[in-house]
Amino acid sequence: MTKFLHQKGLPSYLFPSIVPYQRYLDFQENSRKNRRESMLFLEHSPCLTGGIGAKAENLLVSKERLETLGVHLVTLPRGGDFTAHEPGQIVGYLHIDLKKRNLSLGDFLRNLNESLVVAVKGTWGLTLVENPKAPGLYTDGTNKKLISEGVYAKSYFTSFGFALNGINTLGTFSLINPCGARASDMISLEALGLSVGFREKRKEFVLQFSRHFLSLLP
Numbered sequence: 001m002t003k004f005l006h007q008k009g010l011p012s013y014l015f016p017s018i019v020p021y022q023r024y025l026d027f028q029e030n031s032r033k034n035r036r037e038s039m040l041f042l043e044h045s046p047c048l049t050g051g052i053g054a055k056a057e058n059l060l061v062s063k064e065r066l067e068t069l070g071v072h073l074v075t076l077p078r079g080g081d082f083t084a085h086e087p088g089q090i091v092g093y094l095h096i097d098l099k100k101r102n103l104s105l106g107d108f109l110r111n112l113n114e115s116l117v118v119a120v121k122g123t124w125g126l127t128l129v130e131n132p133k134a135p136g137l138y139t140d141g142t143n144k145k146l147i148s149e150g151v152y153a154k155s156y157f158t159s160f161g162f163a164l165n166g167i168n169t170l171g172t173f174s175l176i177n178p179c180g181a182r183a184s185d186m187i188s189l190e191a192l193g194l195s196v197g198f199r200e201k202r203k204e205f206v207l208q209f210s211r212h213f214l215s216l217l218p
Contacts, residue, residue, distance in 0.1 A: 005210050008217050010096075012210045014203065015042035018087060021049070021074055028159040031095045035157055039213075040093040041206045044085040046172045047072040051080035051150055058082050058177040071172060078152035078160045080135060082176040088168030088190075090202055092161045092209070099156035101218045108158060109151065111216040113137065116147055116162060119209035123201050124194045134179060144187035148179065166202065167195045 005012040019042045031038065048071060050059070058081055059073075066073050085091060098108060116137055117128050128137040128146060137147040149162045165188035173183040189195050 004207065005214070007214045010037050010039060010214060010217070012039040012206075013041070014206055015040065018043050018045050020045065021047050021072060021085070024093065025074075028093065028095060032154065032157045032159060035097050035100070036095070037097055038095050039210060040095075042091050042093075043087050043089055044091060045072075045087065046070065047074060047085050048082055048172065048176055049074045049076050049078075049085065049150075050082045051076055051078045053079060054081045055180065058180055059175070060177065061175050066175070069175075071175065076150075076152070076160070077154070078150040080148075080150035081179045083148045083150065083163065083178050084172035084176060085163060086168035086170070086172050088166050088188075088198075090164040090166055090205060092164075092206075094151075094158055094161045094213075096158045096217075097156065098153065098158065103218055105151075105153050105158075108153075111213060112149070112151070112162070115209050115213040115216065116164075118212045119205050120146070120164075122208045123205040124189065126192070126194065134181065136179065139187060139192070142187070143185075145178075145181070145185055146187055146189070164205075165189065167198050 002014045021044050120126050120128050127140040129140050131138055135149045136145045138145050147162050147164045150160050152160045167190045170186050173186050
């Protein structure tokens, strides 16, 4: 774990190796309990997560099949339907005390999206847009989802965040209808031909995102 930025009382950490999903869940519960702010950027081993709006029909295989594939299934209190995590993504988790910062959830979400759009454009020259009918960020003109989002705000303290498809295979998405859509609606930097130098650009993206997001915080 590398601590790379600490501004406005908000430390940011970049993990160089795979982080088990349960380890993050334990961390975020402790963060909320102590109202300890941070931003984490990491990768997970293959897993599926379902939010409070997850529909059973959007899980396309049995739990037994998932076990044979080595894919974990986790039910979460965040918003949203099923999504997938794989090595090669950039997963960002934001733990923000909205009450302390006098920040509404709506403003937090707008700041999150603006920072993602700015960082992706600055790092890969790629324009992303919102879809008013579905959360996440999409490639302009093709309507393919590059970034999935799911935020949980309890007691005015946020957790979870976003997952950007980098050099992951997208294979785990074929096990679900991601956010109720089709697996074929997902796209990655790899599929867009933007995977060259990904590990270095990952660091650049995280730094650009963090700086912009912090600049918007009260």
